[in-house]
Amino acid sequence: MIRRSAPGKLYIAGEYAVVEPGHQALLVAVDRFITVRVTPAEHTGRITSALYETRYLTWYRSPDGTVVVERQSNDYVVSAIRHVEQLVREGGGELRFFDLDVHSELAEPDGRKLGLGSSAAVTVATVRAVAGFYDLPLDDLAVYKLAVLASEAVQPVGSGGDIAASAFTGWVSYTSPDRRWLHEVRERTSVGDLVRSPWPHLLIRRLDPPRPSLRVGWTGTPASTPQLVAGVRARARGGADDAAYSAFLRDSESCLDALVRALEEDDSRQVRQQIGRSRHLLTRLGATSGIAIETPRLRRLVEVAQEHGAAAKGSGAGGGDCGIALCLPGTDVPGMCSAWEAAGIRPLDLSVYSRPEDAP
Ligand code: PMV
Ligand code: MG
Secondary structure, three states: OEEEEEEEEEEEEOOOHHHOOOOEEEEEEEEEEEEEEEEEOOOOEEEEEOOOOOOEEEEEEOOOOOEEEOOOOOOHHHHHHHHHHHHHHHOOOOOOOEEEEEEEOOEOOOOOEOOOOHHHHHHHHHHHHHHHHOOOOOOHHHHHHHHHHHHHHHOOOOOOHHHHHHHHOOEEEEEOOOHHHHHHHHOOOOHHHHHHOOOOOOEEEEEOOOOOEEEEEEOOOOOOHHHHHHHHHHHHOOOOOHHHHHHHHHHHHHHHHHHHHHHHOOOHHHHHHHHHHHHHHHHHHHHHHOOOOOOHHHHHHHHHHHHOOOEEEEOOOOOOOEEEEEEOOOOOHHHHHHHHHHOOOEEEOOOEOOOOOOOO
16 A cells, blocks of 8 residues: 655745746645555546545546546546556556545545645645555656646646645745746647656745744635636736736745745844735735735734734735744744634644655
8 A cells, every 4th residue: 555645835925926937935835634545456446535525436447548537527636647647658667556545634624625725735645646656756846747737737727836835845935837838848748758857937945944933823714716816817917007017026026035035044024024025015916906815804813913923924815714924033922822813813733844855
């Protein structure tokens, strides 16, 4: 039996800008996981997951060997299997049947989503587990690339930052690749060549863990990232606001450079300043596009955190989900958490997760 886990993620800064190729975001992986188990089977395979309404899918192979599922579904697990198996085939390997079980800690027990990136984590965990099943050695960058190709085939939206955080773990500085280029070359390039070749703009760097500890508050309201991203891009880009949008992208880039430097140099004043700047850039983007990225509850979350000494902002696309607080020296963390609770914000019991170097 092969068992592989992939962590969820949270954005620290750089949201929305990172959707545009060559722009940067900072993320962390968190210690809640999706675990995928693969066991050998014969003639058909079964995918079991609480994420499915029907609990499981049965799959078999078309005459050319491709995995097909009963009802033609657009599914991250199936897409991840297909992409890893494509690599196996290109390397002359023999395809086999297996059962695959998905277990997720990324949602609430009642199924409500927290915004921790379950699609990315399930894709990364499946890539790792199926590659393990076929004895295919993959480094983190190859896992990231396969997971991006698999996700793009399901839903071509998003920067891939969630996938990078889940594949690399820890604190991750991420510059997104040019996905238009990726679509173009995808047609005429083998999966193996794509995984081996450099991708324009793509840069993924794990930072040494900085000193400020991370606390996360949950607003209790789930938000749809694809809808928010589509809304903001449609309104902020291309129209009369184009100059404002270009300025947003430039400012976000310089903010991220300064934030990463401040974290690496343990410069608390600059960390506070740049987290505040990132927050303002995003609220202004929300205002120009008429979309509430920072909801009243997220705003309250930030204010409470600041009153207790932390640097804080919403995390991710906003509109609900989570906010983050970087607890700089002197932050009253217990006070902040009780004040959050009094304001209807739930402190989540999670920490940054860094995979040990020798873990599979
Ligand atoms: O809401 P989240 O945590 O999925 O973050 C979305 C971040 C965006 O930059 C808005 C979109 C993306 O794919 O990077
Ligand atoms: Mg979100």
